[in-house]
Amino acid sequence: MVTVRVATAADLSALLVLYKEFNPEDPDLSIVDSMVIWAEMAAQGRIVLVAERDGAIAGTLDCAPFANLTRGGRPILNLENMVVGEAHRRHGVGRALISAAVELARQRGCYKLQLLSVDSEEAHAFYESCGFRHAARGYRFYL
Numbered sequence: 221m222v223t224v225r226v227a228t229a230a231d232l233s234a235l236l237v238l239y240k241e242f243n244p245e246d247p248d249l250s251i252v253d254s255m256v257i258w259a260e261m262a263a264q265g266r267i268v269l270v271a272e273r274d275g276a277i278a279g280t281l282d283c284a285p286f287a288n289l290t291r292g293g294r295p296i297l298n299l300e301n302m303v304v305g306e307a308h309r310r311h312g313v314g315r316a317l318i319s320a321a322v323e324l325a326r327q328r329g330c331y332k333l334q335l336l337s338v339d340s341e342e343a344h345a346f347y348e349s350c351g352f353r354h355a356a357r358g359y360r361f362y363l
């Protein structure tokens with residue numbers, strides 16, 4: 221069974237494990253540093269979702285509401301760091317996280333959800349199966 225809830229600081233260690241699985245080359249982040257960043261994220265109004273499958277943390281999705289002066293002032297929900305642990309893939313965990321994000325966006329009066337996908341056919345198939353459509357060209361300037 222898959223359930224989704226809002227993450228708390230108590231989930232940080234499990235989140236770091238998932239992020240490491242997603243980006244293995246990333247430098248390690250200490251729990252102390254991650255707690256400082258977590259506080260900054262909370263101050264910005266970020267909502268990190270976690271999915272549990274049969275009691276284990278199985279996936280996560282970072283939701284960033286973005287206040288907006290167009291579209292009658294309706295906000296945007298930006299999505300980042302969508303990751304499901306390898307052992308939990310293809311069991312509906314990702315879909316459950318996206319459904320929770322869509323519900324959150326509706327509750328907040330957002331007019332759209334948006335994300336930049338990694339360049340992977342699997343990820344594209346996943347997002348499209350969740351109702352997302354390829355609608356823009358992404359540009360990045362890495363520093």
Ligand SMILES: CC(C)(COP(=O)(O)OP(=O)(O)OC[C@H]1O[C@@H](n2cnc3c(N)ncnc32)[C@H](O)[C@@H]1OP(=O)(O)O)[C@@H](O)C(=O)NCCC(=O)NCCS
Nearest residue numbers: 302303304309310311312313314315337338342345346349
């Ligand atoms: C992409 C990812 C989030 C999908 O999570 P998941 O929990 O396995 O996805 P779900 O089980 O909810 O799949 C929902 C549907 O998406 C599609 N889908 C999911 N993974 C797929 C894959 N590898 N290949 C093709 N379609 C896929 C299927 O239509 C699937 O429905 P089905 O299983 O009934 O056929 C997961 O594979 C992942 O974390 N990958 C590594 C990180 C990553 O690429 N994140 C995206 C960053 S932009």
